[in-house]
Amino acid sequence: MPVVGLTIAEAAETLGLTSDTLRYYEKDGLLLRPVSRTSSGHRRYDEDDVRWIVLVTRLRATGMPIRDVRRYADLVRAGDGNELQRLELLQAHREQVLQQLAEVTSHLGAIDHKIGIYEDRLRRLEISA
């Protein structure tokens, strides 16, 4: 029996997640298929598993809700023929992310301005001290 793939702890380490999160994602339908198991029932993550979960973490890290990641996984799992739906889902997400980036950037500008004011005030206090 060849040793193939990563244990859950190794996969978690590789992906920057916890083992608990990996089990949770699997149970919640975010993976394309159940992760394969050793004879004793322990999970083994192969390259495809890891590649897919990297995508999942990217979607999550850009703010896609779990339920949308699951919808995307459902589409991919369904196989060929729904590429347009997948594309639309990703494009909609992209628009959301861009809007979010613009909003955060603009708010950050205002906060930066406030930081500048404090810096000035403190510089002046320093000089007059």
Add this chain to the structure above:
Amino acid sequence: MPVVGLTIAEAAETLGLTSDTLRYYEKDGLLLRPVSRTSSGHRRYDEDDVRWIVLVTRLRATGMPIRDVRRYADLVRAGDGNELQRLELLQAHREQVLQQLAEVTSHLGAIDHKIGIYEDRLRRLEISA
């Protein structure tokens, strides 16, 4: 008795929040002082209140946790003498936001790449159809 300031509903409308959220922020110590009241106990938001809450929404919209907003409000409420602490809090937040922006942007790049692949695939299907 002059009519001064906005009702909670008006303030909520102006700020893009709900009345419930405004009450919650006040109860949770995010405001600099209790909002003033009419003789019948209804809140009235003046310009200073609104200005402060705009800042709160900016901090929140850039991902600052409620508890940190409260810490910042505590510092401002304490008055002069802690400008350095306020500055440090804002600067730390700024760094977090920049890091977050960079991370999201990078993940978005990978997602864009995937979108490009689907677009190509669909274009080819269209042509061959």
Add this chain to the structure above:
DNA sequence: GTCACCCCTGAAGTGCGCTCCAGGTCAACC
């Protein structure tokens, strides 16, 4: 063979940030 360690499951718990609810007050309008 026993100890330590990693893994398994289903289910309950947690932290965050609101959001909703019940029951009540008040002012204005018909």
Add this chain to the structure above:
DNA sequence: GGTTGACCTGGAGCGCACTTCAGGGGTGAC
């Protein structure tokens, strides 16, 4: 003076995304 509607309070409830727990294997090192 009755009804409407905006507001009040304390407290419960909710959705999300995990995280922890209880109870139970399997396996390799000594």
